[in-house]
Amino acid sequence: MDNTIAPTAIRSYVAVGDSFTEGMCDELLPGGDYRGWADRVAAALAAELPGEEFRYANLAVRGKLIGQIHGEQIDRAALMRGELVTLAGGLNDVLRPGCDIVQVEQLLGSAAEALLAGGxxxxxxxxxxxxRRLGGSARLLPAILRMKAYVEGLAKAHPRLLxxxxxxxxxxDDRRLWDEDRLHLSPEGHRRVAAAVLEALGRPAGFDWRAPLPPVAPRSRAARVRADLHWLRLHLGPWIGRRLTGRSSGDGRAPKRAELLPYEG
Structure with a gap:
C-alpha cells in the first residue's frame, strides 16, 4: 500500500493518543515534559515554514484507553481543525485481559471519522x-493483527487517512529502540517513528528509519536475568498494581500542549 502523499506545507498539527504520542521515555524538555516523536514531527514541519506561523497541540496523556481518548481528546482536536492530525490508541486496551476488540475498533473508527471531518x-x-521481542506476548497478537487490518481498511476507504x-x-525488534520498561520507545525509537511519519507525509527521508542498528555482542545469560529481575521489580510490578487498583499513570495529568498555539521549538 502506498501511504505517502505529495508534500505540501502544513501549518497546523494536532496529536492525540496515549503515552506513545505524549513521548514517554524520550529525552526530557526544559520544562520536564518528554519530547517524543510528535514534537520531532512538529519541529520538522515548522522548519519548512521559516518566518511563518506553525501551530501545534499535543493532547495525548499516558495511560489512556481508547474510550478515554475518544471522550476527552477527539472533540477538542476536531474543533482545532488541524491540517495534520495523528491518532494512536487502543494498545493499552489490548494489554488488558478481556479486551473488547470490537469496541476498540468502533471507537477508533469513530475517532478517525470525527477527525477527518475537520478537513x-x-x-x-x-x-x-x-x-518478536517480549516473551509471553503471544496472547496479544490476534488483537494486534485485527487492529492492523482494521486501520489499513480505514486507509483504503479514506484517501486523507494514512x-x-x-x-x-x-x-x-531491537531492545535499543525501547526504554528499559519495554513498553515505551527510547529516544532512538522516537526518532525513527518521527521519520516514518514524515516519510508518509511525503518528506524526503533524512535516513532509513527501517534500517537495523549496528550489531552488538549478545548479552550473557546472567545479564539477561539481572535485566529481567530489574524490569519485574521496577516496571511490571507497579503496572500490575495500578491495574489491580483501577489506577492509571495518567490520572490527574493534563496534556503537555492543550491548545493549538505557535510552535517555537
Missing amino acids: GTVVMFTSTDPT VVDLFSAPCF
Missing part, C-alpha cells in the same frame, strides 16, 4: 509486533 490529513499507526506501518519494520 485535514489523519495519520494512524499499526503496532509493532511484541512477539497509515504508518510499524508492525512490518523488524528494526523495532
